[in-house]
Amino acid sequence: MNKVVIIINDAPYGSEKAFNGLRIANQINKDYPETEVVIFLIADGVNCAIPNQNTPNGYYNIERMLKLSTNKGTKLLLCGSCLEARGLKEIPLVDKAQISSMAELTKTIIESDKVLTF
Known part of the structure; x- marks a missing residue:
């Protein structure tokens, strides 16, 4: 199975x-449903998960x-530390959002076939 990680840094x-x-x-997801997709929100990108x-x-x-x-x-x-830095760690987030870490991002990058950054 292919794995793609998309890192979003921007608000x-x-x-x-x-x-x-x-x-x-x-x-x-539409064209390649067998491909595993991971979105990692980091820096101001964590603001995307505010409902x-x-x-x-x-x-x-x-x-x-x-x-x-x-x-x-x-x-x-x-990114948990990015959420914390912005005072967002304790607020409700969009459904299915998971607080993660740099260690998990690094592991995800190493395991991925493609990495895209925005």
Whole structure:
């Protein structure tokens, strides 16, 4: 089985990096359902996992895109120290989000066939 990890460093809104990373994840899920997809949110990317955000005009809803991906089997991991640094470690997160670590990210990278960063 192929494994792809998509690392999102950028906030959900303000640029299209998170949007494009999630577009790729969802396209992989659609076209290559046998491929394991892991999304790792790090740095300001952890903000993508905050539920119920009001989407700015002109931007797609990141929460809906994450839900679409995780409902297709994507594993959603978040950097715990990044959450803590932003005061987000104790707030509710989107469904299926798992607090993770740099050690798990490193292991995931080593085990993956492809690594994409946004």
